[in-house]
Amino acid sequence: MTATEERAVGARVERPRGMVVIGRRLALPMSRAALLVGVGIVLALVAAAVATLTMGRLGVPLGELPTALTGGAEGKSLFVLDRLRGPRLVVAIAAGAALGLSGALFQSVTRNPLGSPDVIGLSGGAGAGAAVVALKMPDVPVSLGALVGAAAAITLVYFSTGTGFRDPGRLIVAGIGVAAIALALTQYVVYAVERERATALTAYVNGSLAARSWEDARDIGLALLVLLPLTLALSRRLEIGEMGDEIAAALGAEPKRTRTQAVLLSVLLSAAAISVAGPIAFIALTAPQIARRLTGGSGAHLLLSALMGSLLLVLADLAAQQLPMDDMPVGIYTMAIGGIYLGYLLTREWRKGRL
Numbered sequence: 001m002t003a004t005e006e007r008a009v010g011a012r013v014e015r016p017r018g019m020v021v022i023g024r025r026l027a028l029p030m031s032r033a034a035l036l037v038g039v040g041i042v043l044a045l046v047a048a049a050v051a052t053l054t055m056g057r058l059g060v061p062l063g064e065l066p067t068a069l070t071g072g073a074e075g076k077s078l079f080v081l082d083r084l085r086g087p088r089l090v091v092a093i094a095a096g097a098a099l100g101l102s103g104a105l106f107q108s109v110t111r112n113p114l115g116s117p118d119v120i121g122l123s124g125g126a127g128a129g130a131a132v133v134a135l136k137m138p139d140v141p142v143s144l145g146a147l148v149g150a151a152a153a154i155t156l157v158y159f160s161t162g163t164g165f166r167d168p169g170r171l172i173v174a175g176i177g178v179a180a181i182a183l184a185l186t187q188y189v190v191y192a193v194e195r196e197r198a199t200a201l202t203a204y205v206n207g208s209l210a211a212r213s214w215e216d217a218r219d220i221g222l223a224l225l226v227l228l229p230l231t232l233a234l235s236r237r238l239e240i241g242e243m244g245d246e247i248a249a250a251l252g253a254e255p256k257r258t259r260t261q262a263v264l265l266s267v268l269l270s271a272a273a274i275s276v277a278g279p280i281a282f283i284a285l286t287a288p289q290i291a292r293r294l295t296g297g298s299g300a301h302l303l304l305s306a307l308m309g310s311l312l313l314v315l316a317d318l319a320a321q322q323l324p325m326d327d328m329p330v331g332i333y334t335m336a337i338g339g340i341y342l343g344y345l346l347t348r349e350w351r352k353g354r355l
Contacts, residue, residue: 009337062225100309103284125153207331
């Protein structure tokens, strides 16, 4: 046994630093920095949620909000909470959490800080599926077309790599090709359909939370209820995997199997968000990065990424509702957030002399 393997095997009995281990498979980050950042994100999310429900001409007056939330809503307040903004807020929180988790998983297993499920064609496939349904099958829900398109894109990527989801490099290259084809198909359909339907389709393929219902909130909530525990069960193996495949294999983390499971969960989480909100860009990319930079540590930061994804999407949707731009799709604002963040990264790397 080499010295590296001896140290790895010896580390098997040690509890990971800054982690709380639950059983043999679940380890969650609980460092002081992570806890403080988590509390801060939750407080900011609560403030953004209150602003969403109270701001604007149709908002519930702040003084009436506690009574309305505890079952005393009536009239305009009941309409706002039950039909207009309540379901939309819940969907934004849940879809943002799903996208944040999806991005954290994908970036961890590919070891690429700029990776996200969007890169492997998921969003492009969803947009193409929605576009084809809108053009050829107007009686079929657009969200169903998006799910079928996303599934078709991921299936194509899976088989075209020759190694499934095990090789991150091949996965990204294949995904870029599939995404380009899907984008071309989407643009053709938008050009081909009549103007009124094209406007509605464009709003969907950019990601939108307008006119969400409690059924949408239920669907994304059930998806998170199933997928979140499975994701957290991978957290310890993801932490070990960041030390390299050799050490991960020595510790029993099964790096290839872990990568496949993580990418599959990432795809399912992203598809769940797409099914209720459309292909919203950049949340999966930026949320894990911001969470990691706020804590100053390494690792996937799954829970913090989920919370940050919720916060970013709620803030973007608040802007979509309140800015005087006729309820522009929330995906436009998340693209702006992503562009600003990428600009910040570029400037930061340039100042450090890395570019």
